[in-house]
Amino acid sequence: MSRPPGPRWAEALLPPLVALAIALVVGDLLILTFGQSPRIVWGVLLEGTWGNAYGMGQVLYKATTLTCTGLAVAVALRAGLFNIAAESQLAAGGFGAAMAGLALPAGAPAILAVPFCLGAAMTAGAIVGAVPGGLKAKAGANEVIVTICLNFLVLALLNWAVAEHLHVPDSLHTATIRAGGLPRLADVHAAFRGSAANATVLVAVAAIVATWWGLFRTPGGYALRAVGLSPAAAEYGGVSLGRTWFRALVWSGALAGLGGVNYVLGYKRYYEEGFGFGAGFLGIAVALVGRNHPVGVGIAALLFATLSQGGLAVNALVPKQMMDVLQAVVILAVVASVPEVRRLVAQAVPRRP
Amino acid sequence: MRNVVVFVAILLAAHLAMLALGPGDAGASGEGVRVGVVFDVGGRGDKSFNDGAWQGADQARRDLGARVRFIEPGEGTDREAGLRLLAAEGMDLVVGVGFIFTDDLLQLAAEYPDTRFAGVDFAVPTDSLGRPRPLPPNLVALKFREEEGSFLVGALAALAGGSRTVGFVGGMESPLIRKFEAGYAAGVKHVCPSCEVLSAYAGVTPAAFRNPGKGKELALSQYGRGARVIYHASGSTGLGVFEAARAVRGLAIGVDADQYPEAPGFVLTSMVKGIDAAVFDAIRRVRDGTFAGGVRQFGLAERGVGFVDDANNRALIPDPVRRRLAALRDSIIAGRIVVPST
Structure with missing residues (x-):
């Protein structure tokens, strides 16, 4: 018995809208309190991002980067697990790639070097x-507590390795990689000159497709979602809980690690202490707003990226913290409106018996 | 369903109404040199580094009529993006605050030859033989002779501390902080060859700059071994040094900015780094057309470093000592004393 398509779309799209x-x-009100004109600030924001x-x-x-960390959190959440360690997995992935x-x-040759470096990034994230x-x-250890602690451990370890052994003098980054660098979009089209965008964006799209396929079109993904929806029922149905949890968190870590490629192979070509600052934690918000669906994660990542880059563009008019407030408003509004919208949709279109 | 649509419609109507509000033209027009400043990741409000750059730019806004824009970056890629945003807007001068901007400034200076750039604490790259590489003509490195200011507070610690033992607490063990230690020790030995300098570092990672617990532990141990004055160059780790000074009623010397308020009565002085003066100077040179690329060093002669001597701590510095320090400062400026930096 399938549900009518319209309301299902409405249920997915209304909360973000x-x-x-x-x-x-809320942004209008904040801008006005800073004595600025909303029309000008939003205009500058659009011009500085999509203009x-x-x-x-x-x-x-x-x-x-946000797509990779968002997918990582979403995959774990689909299995009913909260992966807070995307922050350190991202750093570990970048370190592995470097x-x-x-x-x-x-x-x-790039055809060998790039897959090798991508594999190293995913492996490093997967190990974490x-x-x-x-x-x-x-041991049944609570993954929330373990991943929170792991962040401190892994970041301190990487920090020590770079600051103590691997850094170039007077800097906090490693030497430049010898092979495995990815082309920038500016190399393909001159209009992108100066921007950090690079071929990793294709890797992220591939990760969205692969995650969608893995979650919704493979037996393993089915088992993973079953465990997330009802562990007891899944176990009764013959799914091994422990193995599924393990797989989900390894998969999740590998996706977050892949995000580190963006900075290391695509942008600077070296690992730098603290390069992805906050992108791992923001991945949690991306997954929530994207409703744990790979395509939704991609769209939410674009939204948060727009807010982040737009925040730089309007920094002279309003404080950077305004964008942090807006991010929080989006998260709260989505989380709060999901059940409400679901109820209203159900009322508007009664399901067939 | 309809409720949601109505709710969204009301919100959008409110949004459209507010678009019409507010001042019409936000772009400050007028004369004056246009300056952009990109802060270090710590951002405004750190009470030392970034705030110093802000003060310098703010003073230029008041005194020179400069039009200043600030950008506070978030993650790593925002540094280059912020510099590029300002350069693309046609700023006359773009300032990056902190050594971490070194690579980004070098790249941007090459891409925007008509824009001038300044890097506070810029780490000048060296070639394979360790010689500094020449900088592009539109990039100035603002560097400080921290060792000269440290020399004077070292002499002060030995002369006014009342003990033959003095202490030093560093943050992350690194060439930059060793510069402070070397100047300090040289100052102590210059006025008191038989004095002993106890020296300790909080660690080998950047975390050593924000570990007040460790700072207190190291300082207590040095006070316990007979030191009366401890100089710290350790970021917020120094807050622990001040706490130790308060606990044993000893004296501490602050760094970068005037840190008297951290422990009133227990701060002998602070070795201040004139980031504000350096930034102001760079802006003034752009306005006057005397901007030149290369490395600019700020030492005692340029008033780029110095120590605090004001109403708060005047009673702690006897007049003969004050005269001796003034003579030492003149000797350093005249080149009669060469302060080591390693």
């Missing part, structure tokens, strides 16, 4: 994900 409308009005190729490139760049790129000989996965599966 309501959230956007609320954010616009030219450079701005678009910056939004795409930021959305790429180490792989430094280990390769200069001039290694395997820790809470293994502890959850074997």
Whole structure:
């Protein structure tokens, strides 16, 4: 028995629209309290993001990292797990990619070097994900607490490795990778000149498709979602809870690790201490607003990236913190409006018996 | 369903109404040099580094009629994006605050040859033989001779502390902080060759700049071994040093900005770094057309470094000592004393 298509779309699309409308009005009020004109501030924000190729490139760049961390959190949430460690998995992935790129000989063919570095990033993220996965599966340890602690541990470890051993003098970054760098969009089209956007955006799109396929078109994904919806029922149906949790967190960690490629292979070509600051935690918000659906995650990542880049563009008119407030408003509005919208949709279109 | 649509419609109507409100023209027009400043990730309100740059730019706004824009970056890519945003807007001068901007400034200076750039604490890159590489003509590195200011507070610690033992607490063990220590120790030894300098660092990672617990522990140990005065160059780790000074009723020397308010009565002085003066100077040079690329060093002669001597701590510095310090400062400026930086 399938549900009518219209309301299902409405159920998926209305909460973000309501959230956007609320954010616009809250933004208007904030802008007015700073003595600025909403028309000018929103205008500058749009011009600085979607108004030219450079701005678009910056939004795409930021959305790429957020898509990866958002997918990571979404996959774990689909299995009923809260992965707070995307922040450190992102850093570990970037570190792994840099180490792989430094280990390769200069001039290694890209067709081998790039997959090697991508694999290293995913492996590094997956290893960080395997820790809470293994502890959850074997010892029943609460993954929220484990991943929170893991953030401190992994970030401190990477910090020590870079600051103590691997850094270039007078800096907080490693040497430049010898091979495995990805082309920038500016190399393909000159209009993107100066923007950080690079081929990792294609990797992120591939990650969206692969995650969608994995979640909704494979037996493993079915088991994962079943465990997330009702662990007891899934276990009764023959699914191993421990193995599914472990797989979900490893998969999640690998996706977050992939996000590190964006900065390391695509942008600066070295690992820098604190490069993805906050993108891992923002991934939680991206997953929530994207309703844990891979396509939704991609759209939410674009929205948050627009707010972030737009915040820089309007920084002279209003404080940067205004964008943080708007992000929070979007999250709260989406979370609050989901059940309400679901109820109203159900009322408006009675389901067939 | 209809309720939701009505709700959204009301919100959008309110939004449209508010678009019409507010002042019409936000762009400040007028004469004056146009300056953009991109802060370090710490941002405004750190009471030292970024706030110093802000004060310098703000003073230029008041005294020189400069039009200033500030950008506070978030994650790593925002540094370049912020600099580029300002350069693309046709600013006359774009300032990056902190050594972390080194790579980004070098790249932007090459891409925007008609825009001038300044980097506070810019780390000048070196070639394979360790010689500094020349900078592009539109980029100025604003660097400070922290060792000269540290020399004077070292002499003060030995002369006014009343003990033959003095202390030093550093943050992250690094060439930058060793510069403070070297100047300080040289100042102590210059006025008191038999004095002993106890020296300790809070760690080897950037976290060592924000570990007040460790700072207190190190300071208490140095006070316990006979030190009366401890100089810190350790960011917020120094807050622990002040706490220790209060606990044992000893004296501490602050760094970067006047840190007297951290422990009134227990702060002998502070070695201040004139980031505000350096930024103001760069803006003035752009306005006067005397801007030149390359490395600009700010030492005692340029009033880029110095120590606090005001109503708060005047009673702690005896007049003979004050005269001795003034003589030492003149000797350093005249080149009769060369302060080591390592």
